[in-house]
Amino acid sequence: MGERAAGHPGRRPDPADLAVVNEIAAGRGPVPRIDPVTGTATWRRPVTAGQLTVAFARDVVGTFTEPAISRIRMCAAGNCYLIYLDTSRPGNRRWCSMQRCGNRSKVRGHRDRGDKS
Ligand SMILES: [Zn+2]
Incomplete structure (x- = not known):
């Protein structure tokens, strides 16, 4: 295993980039629901591109903070x-x-x- 394998790159994101992510994550995201037929989690339709962007930004918040960021x-x-x-x-x-x-x-x-x- 080479030195590249251990840990995540370890660079902190630019605060201006974080502000953009945080602003988008604060928006109105897709509405979660349980599908009555399959019992699986889904979103109420229609889902707009803006809602998808909010969902993505929230995933970024979850991925680039602990505990997930330690596993990048x-x-x-x-x-x-x-x-x-x-x-x-x-x-x-x-x-x-x-x-x-x-x-x-x-x-x-x-x-x-x-x-x-
Ligand atoms: Zn590979």
Whole structure:
């Protein structure tokens, strides 16, 4: 695991950018509801673009504050620059995607050890 893998980039956002996010997050968002047929969470329709923007800004607030911000990681693969939110229970996810970088890393590890399987 290279030095890029540990922790999130750690840069604090510009206060002016945070003010924009906070202002948008204070707006009227989509109205949540329970679908009577499926029992799943949904939004009352129609949902406007402005409401979606508010929902996105609120997600930004939730993602870029504790505890989520401590789980923002850079992919451990040396040739990948993706940043992801580690939602694994133990919080030790190493790659942006197991199907992509995780498998490539495992194949490379087998090859480096001379495994023939
Ligand atoms: Zn990756």
